[in-house]
Amino acid sequence: MDKQLELLQGILDLLILKAVSLGPLHGYGVLLRIQQISGDRLEIQQGSLYPALYRLEHQGWITSEWGESENKRKAKYYRLTAAGRRRLQTEAEKWNRMADVIAGILRTTPEEV
Amino acid sequence: MTLWARFRSWLSATWQRPRMESEMDAELRFHLEAYAEDLIRGGVPRQEALRRARLEFGGLERAKEECREARGVSFLETLAQDLRHGVRMLRKNPGFTAVAVLTLALGIGANTAIFSVIDAVLFRPLPVNAPQELIDLYSATPGEMFEYAPLAYPDYIDFRDNNKTFSGLLGFAPNFLALERNGESEMISVEAVSGNYFDVLGVKPVLGRTFDAAQVIVPGGYPFVVLSYTTWQRQFNADPAIVGKTVRLNGSLLTIIGVAPRDFSGLMRGLSPGLWVPVTMDSILHMGEPLEDRGSQWFFVTGRLNPGVSVAQAQAEMKTVADRLAHQYPKSNKDRTAALLPASQVKIMPEVDGALYATSYVVIAFVGLILLIACANLAGMLLARASVRRKEIALRIALGAGRVRLIRQLLTESLLLSLLGGTLGVLLTLFFDRAVSRALQEMHFGVPIQIGLALNLDIRVFAFSLITVTAATLLFGLVPAFKASNVAPNSGLKEETDGGGCSRSKHRTLKTLVVEQVAISLLLLRVDPMVALRHE
Numbered sequence: 143m144d145k146q147l148e149l150l151q152g153i154l155d156l157l158i159l160k161a162v163s164l165g166p167l168h169g170y171g172v173l174l175r176i177q178q179i180s181g182d183r184l185e186i187q188q189g190s191l192y193p194a195l196y197r198l199e200h201q202g203w204i205t206s207e208w209g210e211s212e213n214k215r216k217a218k219y220y221r222l223t224a225a226g227r228r229r230l231q232t233e234a235e236k237w238n239r240m241a242d243v244i245a246g247i248l249r250t251t252p253e254e255v
Numbered sequence: 256m257t258l259w260a261r262f263r264s265w266l267s268a269t270w271q272r273p274r275m276e277s278e279m280d281a282e283l284r285f286h287l288e289a290y291a292e293d294l295i296r297g298g299v300p301r302q303e304a305l306r307r308a309r310l311e312f313g314g315l316e317r318a319k320e321e322c323r324e325a326r327g328v329s330f331l332e333t334l335a336q337d338l339r340h341g342v343r344m345l346r347k348n349p350g351f352t353a354v355a356v357l358t359l360a361l362g363i364g365a366n367t368a369i370f371s372v373i374d375a376v377l378f379r380p381l382p383v384n385a386p387q388e389l390i391d392l393y394s395a396t397p398g399e400m401f402e403y404a405p406l407a408y409p410d411y412i413d414f415r416d417n418n419k420t421f422s423g424l425l426g427f428a429p430n431f432l433a434l435e436r437n438g439e440s441e442m443i444s445v446e447a448v449s450g451n452y453f454d455v456l457g458v459k460p461v462l463g464r465t466f467d468a469a470q471v472i473v474p475g476g477y478p479f480v481v482l483s484y485t486t487w488q489r490q491f492n493a494d495p496a497i498v499g500k501t502v503r504l505n506g507s508l509l510t511i512i513g514v515a516p517r518d519f520s521g522l523m524r525g526l527s528p529g530l531w532v533p534v535t536m537d538s539i540l541h542m543g544e545p546l547e548d549r550g551s552q553w554f555f556v557t558g559r560l561n562p563g564v565s566v567a568q569a570q571a572e573m574k575t576v577a578d579r580l581a582h583q584y585p586k587s588n589k590d591r592t593a594a595l596l597p598a599s600q601v602k603i604m605p606e607v608d609g610a611l612y613a614t615s616y617v618v619i620a621f622v623g624l625i626l627l628i629a630c631a632n633l634a635g636m637l638l639a640r641a642s643v644r645r646k647e648i649a650l651r652i653a654l655g656a657g658r659v660r661l662i663r664q665l666l667t668e669s670l671l672l673s674l675l676g677g678t679l680g681v682l683l684t685l686f687f688d689r690a691v692s693r694a695l696q697e698m699h700f701g702v703p704i705q706i707g708l709a710l711n712l713d714i715r716v717f718a719f720s721l722i723t724v725t726a727a728t729l730l731f732g733l734v735p736a737f738k739a740s741n742v743a744p745n746s747g748l749k750e751e752t753d754g755g756g757c758s759r760s761k762h763r764t765l766k767t768l769v770v771e772q773v774a775i776s777l778l779l780l781r782v783d784p785m786v787a788l789r790h791e
Contacts, residue, residue, distance in 0.1 A: 189314055189318040190318070193321035200264045202261060213292070218282045
């Protein structure tokens with residue numbers, strides 16, 4: 143478990159938006175999907191997942207409604223809104239730019255300075 | 256759109272609180288059970304799976320709290336929680352609460368009481384129609400010690416009838432008359448007024464009618480009076496059929512035609528005339544000829560400008576009239592000119608007002624300092640209590656309470672204290688105002704001037720008390736709250752004794768408070784004998 147990466151705050155929001163953009167999910171489903179896409183390399187604090195979901199819903203990026211789970215149980219499903227889709231796009235672009243910059247810095251060799 | 260979503264989410268979270276709670280419970284339960292089922296499928300025994308699901312989830316209550324916060328319910332929730340906790344703390348320490356509330360009640364009460372008086376004298380607009388429109392007209396003699404004087408009656412008539420800038424120009428003069436009733440006679444303060452007095456002011460009577468301007472022309476030709484509300488209540492027992500009855504004033508019979516509204520007591524602050532007589536009757540009652548005399552100046556004049564006319568325009572026109580009068584009647588009017596001042600800037604007379612304001616500011620500063628001492632005392636008490644409460648606070652920090660949250664809670668407690676103190680203070684103000692009003696009414700000077708102030712607790716006094724309460728809370732609560740919340744949970748919990756730990760910085764704060772208190776007390780002590788001496 144130590145090898146799994148700890149999440150920076152704010153990234154969790156981005157990951158949730160991405161996970162939900164692939165199709166409606168309940169909270170536990172969000173957790174599973176993120177772990178699945180990341181190849182189990184990311185550790186998500188289960189306790190911080192729900193506050194993040196509530197926060198995103200409060201901000202209007204996602205909405206929720208009650209539906210039936212795979213095993214015929216009542217579960218709350220989250221889905222991306224139009225505003226959430228735009229948000230995901232800008233946040234993803236921001237993240238990519240940031241990653242490029244950081245990667246560029248880390249690649250720097252003494253000769254280049 | 257997102258703002259709308261946020262508001263809706265907050266609204267539903269607030270109003271549908273129970274539903275939201277049960278939904279949140281159901282959602283989290285689903286999560287735990289789904290996870291446990293996955294574990295069971297992976298070969299973990301049922302009991303163990305449930306336990307591990309719970310364990311890995313982390314603090315359930317904390318997650319819920321964060322969910323609630325995310326939806327914006329927290330503010331009201333927290334406030335209600337803090338209030339409940341605050342009430343509990345205050346009830347647990349009745350001695351402390353009583354002393355604190357009393358201290359604050361005196362501090363806040365002194366301030367609201369003084370404010371209610373100063374407001375009545377200086378700041379509250381007159382109870383007439385559009386008081387901000389009224390412009391005072393004075394006879395000005397540049398170079399004299401008292402530059403501004405009232406007008407001579409004939410001058411008033413000239414100004415009134417020879418201008419195009421005023422829509423109405425009224426006049427009044429305070430006076431005394433002997434009111435005879437049931438064979439007894441008492442002096443009563445009256446105002447002799449121009450016929451248009453009530454009309455220009457827009458004051459409507461509660462009973463009967465007011466003077467007819469067209470009739471108030473010939474001296475002695477209009478023998479009617481309008482009673483003040485107080486006179487009607489006190490001298491005439493609020494007789495509903497008072498209109499049409501007669502009163503004997505200085506031996507002459509006059510008929511009561513109306514009663515003025517309750518809050519109207521003339522234009523001069525502090526004076527409350529018992530009745531109004533037409534100025535043309537005043538000469539009869541006093542048996543002189545002041546209506547003809549340009550030499551004696553006794554008529555206070557105020558008016559309303561025509562729409563679109565500036566004060567400067569009116570000033571210019573009045574000066575023309577004054578110059579003509581100076582030319583025409585050089586004996587009396589040679590050095591006189593006319594001066595206009597907005598009535599809202601004049602409280603009693605331009606010359607008197609300066610002293611009035613100065614006195615008011617000194618008194619305000621005085622009671623302000625009293626409140627400051629009360630707050631310093633309380634801050635000291637709260638600091639002392641903070642060391643007693645170190646353990647409680649350390650425990651709360653250990654349980655995950657944030658510093659901001661703790662400060663907020665301590666401030667809520669302080670706010671509760673000052674609200675209680677403020678309420679008591681307002682009650683004290685009520686008694687103070689009653690006592691002052693009664694004292695003023697029963698006060699006898701050499702002449703029977705009736706001093707009356709509209710001392711009542713209106714929205715302005717309440718607003719002032721609220722501001723004072725808030726200021727007091729911040730003054731006495733903020734520093735102790737910051738200090739008290741600064742506890743390391745480790746050391747705070749380990750302390751065996753209650754209140755042993757006084758950090759150096761707390762000592763410094765206490766010292767500062769004591770120095771401040773001594774300084775202010777010395778100042779007040781120095782001022783107090785001066786005030787007392789002046790009264791003797």
